[in-house]
Amino acid sequence: MAKRKIKKVLIIGSGAIRIGQAGEFDYSGSQAIKALKEEGIKTILVNPNIATIQTSDFLADRVYFLPINTYFVEKVIKREKPDGVLLGFGGQTALNVGIELARKGIFKKQKVTILGTSIEAIMNTEDRGLFAKKIKEMHLLLPESKAVKNVQAAEKEAAKIGYPVMCRIAYALGGLGSGVAYGKSELLTIAEKAFSFTKQVLIEKYYGGWKEL
Secondary structure (H helix, E strand, C coil), X not given: CCCCCCCEEEEECCCCCCCXXXXXXXXXXXXXXXXXHHCCCEEEEECCCXXXXXXXXXXXXXXXXXXCCHHXXXXXXXXXXXXXXECCCCHHHHHHHHHHHHXXXXXXXXXXXXXXCCHHHHHHHHCHHHHHHHHHHCCXXXXXXXXXXXXXXXXXXXXXXXCCEEEEECCCHHHCCCEEECCHHHHHHHHHHHCCCCCCEEEEECCCCCCCC
């Protein structure tokens, strides 16, 4: 079957730049838009940040200054009917929204092709449990770990693995909210905070002081 010709692409931006969050996605997104336009492809951008280069009126063919969440992105998809979508130029925000839209079947329903990195590949790297599983399937060594979904499970696994442990949050940018716990009290503090904005935490044996060779 012949491949579907891509004539219009939706680019999901990273949203407003906040303290502690890098802004390099503005440049990469701008370059993506330029590359698509050079190929004669119409570009649609969703990004509420008016201070970025990519939202300038001379770049994307159409810009939506809307919050980057599943509700508004779905509205844009239904209105614009893009042939494809790029999720890799909006950082963690775009990746998380893209995964949620895929889970809800929005891309499939609206016949939108995911360009670049697939949803499966994104989930295998963002989901801590899936990532550890893939590493083990490749027969590579990694610290003992277990993905958990609540504070009680985190406490149980930490006791089983042995302190100190690293608490790694899934679907977060640059280790946001992660930390090292040397005991139960520290673990509970980190875990309670982590589960306030994520559904999964990886409890992993911490090897402080080790050097990469």
